[in-house]
Amino acid sequence: MMTTTTHIRHTDTDTDDAPASARFAWTITGSGHGLAESLDIAARLLPHVDLFLSRAAEEVLPLYKLDLAQLKARFRVFRDNSASAVPVGMLYDAGRYHTVVIAPATSNTVAKCAFGIADTLPTNMFAQAGKLGIPGIVFACDTEPVVVTRSPLDWVELRPRNIELDNVERLTQIDHCQVVRSLDELRAALDARVAESRTTCCASV
Numbered sequence: 001m002m003t004t005t006t007h008i009r010h011t012d013t014d015t016d017d018a019p020a021s022a023r024f025a026w027t028i029t030g031s032g033h034g035l036a037e038s039l040d041i042a043a044r045l046l047p048h049v050d051l052f053l054s055r056a057a058e059e060v061l062p063l064y065k066l067d068l069a070q071l072k073a074r075f076r077v078f079r080d081n082s083a084s085a086v087p088v089g090m091l092y093d094a095g096r097y098h099t100v101v102i103a104p105a106t107s108n109t110v111a112k113c114a115f116g117i118a119d120t121l122p123t124n125m126f127a128q129a130g131k132l133g134i135p136g137i138v139f140a141c142d143t144e145p146v147v148v149t150r151s152p153l154d155w156v157e158l159r160p161r162n163i164e165l166d167n168v169e170r171l172t173q174i175d176h177c178q179v180v181r182s183l184d185e186l187r188a189a190l191d192a193r194v195a196e197s198r199t200t201c202c203a204s205v
């Protein structure tokens with residue numbers, strides 16, 4: 001069977017050709033939990049990382065006083081503004097992205113990824129990467145019986161239901177997917193990918 005490679009020029013922020021070295025495709029969902037911390041970790045991978053936002057992520061960012069314009073000044077940012085998740089086409093450019101990260105991952109995105117649903121930019125990036133054999137790392141936030149998290153106004157205590165906990169377990173069975181349950185596990189997984197992919201990325205995260 002003949003294979004074809006799709007070269008996408010993104011219409012939002014990106015007009016560059018493929019970067020010289022492969023990088024992380026870091027997707028962000030609408031989770032307040034772990035949001036600022038995940039962005040800090042992503043920033044330590046610069047310039048070897050691009051951001052891909054879900055629509056909910058774009059709404060939630062300002063609620064946590066995180067400014068999209070400031071993110072765009074530091075990262076290349078791809079927004080979820082197409083029905084077919086157009087930026088996914090960049091995954092077909094061999095050598096552009098070596099890993100897809102979802103951090104933080106909402107319960108919603110975890111559920112979709114666990115059941116093979118791809119209808120947002122992060123879930124499409126994850127699914128398509130899996131079909132291409134590109135490793136995925138998912139920082140699932142609802143993994144403990146009690147999760148203490150910061151709402152825009154205050155700290156709140158959440159008790160994930162069995163369905164959320166079951167979906168995390170189910171996600172661990174998905175091909176090419178590593179589920180991490182804490183920021184320390186996320187850092188370790190990224191360090192391992194940096195080492196494996198032999199990127200020129202110098203910083204330990």
Ligand SMILES: Cc1cc2nc3c(=O)[nH]c(=O)nc-3n(C[C@H](O)[C@H](O)[C@H](O)COP(=O)(O)O)c2cc1C
Nearest residue numbers: 029030031032033054056057063106107108109120
């Ligand atoms: C301020 C705020 C904080 C939120 N934090 C979380 C969260 O920590 N975890 C979560 O699963 N959903 C959280 N949500 C709900 C998600 O944003 C919502 O389920 C959304 O549909 C997820 O879409 P996405 O998975 O495509 O990003 C939050 C919503 C708001 C408004």
